[in-house]
Amino acid sequence: MEAVTALPKAGRWYNAVWRWHFYAGMLCIPFVIWLACTGAIYLWRPQLEAWLDRPYDHLAPSGPAASPDAQVAAALAVVPGSTLHKYVLPDAPDQAVRILVTRHGEDMRVYVHPRTLAILKVAVEEKRPFRMIFHLHGELLAGAVGSYLVETATCWTVVMLLTGLYLWWPRGRRGLAGVLYPRLRSGRRLFWRDIHATAGIWVSVFALALILTGLPWAKGWGSYLTEIRQVTGTARGPVDWTIGGKPPKQDTMSGDHAGHGSMVMAAPAIRPGELARVVAAARMFEVAPPVLISPPTRPGAPWAISSDAADRPLRSDLKVDGASGRIVSRVAFAQRHWIDRAIGYGVAGHEGALFGIANQIIGTATALLLVVLAGSGAIMWWRRRPSGLLGAPVPSARPRFGIGLLGAIGALGLYLPLFGASLIGVLLLERLLFRFMPATRRWLGLEASRAMR
Numbered sequence: 001m002e003a004v005t006a007l008p009k010a011g012r013w014y015n016a017v018w019r020w021h022f023y024a025g026m027l028c029i030p031f032v033i034w035l036a037c038t039g040a041i042y043l044w045r046p047q048l049e050a051w052l053d054r055p056y057d058h059l060a061p062s063g064p065a066a067s068p069d070a071q072v073a074a075a076l077a078v079v080p081g082s083t084l085h086k087y088v089l090p091d092a093p094d095q096a097v098r099i100l101v102t103r104h105g106e107d108m109r110v111y112v113h114p115r116t117l118a119i120l121k122v123a124v125e126e127k128r129p130f131r132m133i134f135h136l137h138g139e140l141l142a143g144a145v146g147s148y149l150v151e152t153a154t155c156w157t158v159v160m161l162l163t164g165l166y167l168w169w170p171r172g173r174r175g176l177a178g179v180l181y182p183r184l185r186s187g188r189r190l191f192w193r194d195i196h197a198t199a200g201i202w203v204s205v206f207a208l209a210l211i212l213t214g215l216p217w218a219k220g221w222g223s224y225l226t227e228i229r230q231v232t233g234t235a236r237g238p239v240d241w242t243i244g245g246k247p248p249k250q251d252t253m254s255g256d257h258a259g260h261g262s263m264v265m266a267a268p269a270i271r272p273g274e275l276a277r278v279v280a281a282a283r284m285f286e287v288a289p290p291v292l293i294s295p296p297t298r299p300g301a302p303w304a305i306s307s308d309a310a311d312r313p314l315r316s317d318l319k320v321d322g323a324s325g326r327i328v329s330r331v332a333f334a335q336r337h338w339i340d341r342a343i344g345y346g347v348a349g350h351e352g353a354l355f356g357i358a359n360q361i362i363g364t365a366t367a368l369l370l371v372v373l374a375g376s377g378a379i380m381w382w383r384r385r386p387s388g389l390l391g392a393p394v395p396s397a398r399p400r401f402g403i404g405l406l407g408a409i410g411a412l413g414l415y416l417p418l419f420g421a422s423l424i425g426v427l428l429l430e431r432l433l434f435r436f437m438p439a440t441r442r443w444l445g446l447e448a449s450r451a452m453r
Helices: 009-043 043-054 069-076 129-139 143-168 187-217 219-232 274-284 338-349 357-384 404-413 417-436 439-444 447-451
Strands: 084-088 095-104 106-112 119-124 292-295 303-307 317-321 328-332
Touching: 009 043, 009 129, 009 143, 009 357, 043 129, 069 084, 069 106, 069 119, 069 274, 069 328, 084 274, 119 328, 129 143, 143 187, 143 219, 187 219, 187 338, 187 357, 219 417, 274 292, 274 303, 274 317, 404 417, 417 439
Parallel strands: none
Antiparallel strands: 084 095, 084 292, 095 106, 106 119, 292 303, 303 317, 317 328
């Protein structure tokens, strides 16, 4: 059996934290790289989508624009059996009209020439490039199961970052070399150690911010927040972000945005002229683009105008009576519950839309540093791992857990329920490995820890 070196209390703590950092990293590294790469691409969605849609945004003039009713009729005709889901208000007269129609629960985006009514393109909404990247990033294209996997990995990434900060903290070291910048001429071992440590310190705060602002989208945490808000009475209307890749259960006209869901019930027939009056109301109130216009879901109900601006604080929602064009209600971002506003700011920052291109650059730099952090950690492990073993740090006597640390772990488990549940699962699994799977526990590097019990 492996001998255990006696360490002072501080050394035992360092060793214990190092081991948790190692195991968290082994779980998280593939996810960190995946999420960083897909997230970095998604940050530049406005520019890239504009580039992809450039053939439909500068059309040659060819007479007066057709009525909105005629444009919708052309879109419905090209997708037989469909109903109107969203009318996307064009930003300029020479821009194709994007009309979302739904058939058998699937949304189709139809590009219609605003004057000739020619159909320029028909695309399945959920198969558009950035909807695919959205699902790859948040769900691994595996639906709710993928969302839970991503959320669990991000929870353990928090553990990896926090334990990494503890390991990074300079203890009696002089100078900033190896602390804030790497030593590039001290051999490969110190080179990769310093790259890992310095990338970690520079990226940790931004990475934690990205994780916390991304949690509302997660299936587990987003549903958890919804339940808490229902219990505490802090819910005020539907949220305008998806949970687990799908909008919360709500009326279609209440804020589920383009491409974020499909109609749950058949819409009534659209009366001639109503859409034109709603379009006029949207232009009069200068709703931040892109502007989504949703038909009523039942006879006599108002139309809905929603801003789908990436910068969430610019968003507003209106209800308009189609028969008269009268504004029934208007909800600006400032009128939302403070929790919704806080999440809105966080979501906008997460998507790189809160303060323009600087936000996108900071987000991209954070993603690149996360890749460096994960990659350098993988290289360090690969270079140091013993043959036939996982290569976990050599275990030592475990320090006693104080009330403060247990309280902190409990608080983190309450805030991140999947972390708490997975931590309990890991501890139970560890017990089973000790008892029934000796070869596995030796491979994982847990043998010596058992010897100390």
